Amino acid sequence: MTGVDLTAWILGPLLGLMTFLFIFRIILTWYPQVNLNRLPFNLIAWPTEPFLIPLRKLVPPIGGVDITPIIWVGIFSLVREILLGQQGLLTMLAHVN
DSSP: OOHHHHHHHHHHHHHHHHHHHHHHHHHHTTOTTOOTTSTTTHHHHHHHHHHHHHHHHHSOOBTTBOOHHHHHHHHHHHHHHHHHSTTOHHHHHHHHO
């Protein structure tokens, strides 16, 4: 297993998991009564909050709606496609070797 394969093997599930967590975070915004400090919701809030805090300083809520999780879903999806998609950089490097 080459370094490129190992990187793709780690990044693929990691980027997929983060996208999945941010989608859950978007769904949780529909339920404001949910306490993000209690199980099982803190399992979603804990890994996503460090990404959301700095972006919230740059992107204010629009109409009272926090859109930062949506932005992160787009970012993680784009990075996954650029690196691991059919024409992705790591995919192409793996085929060269």
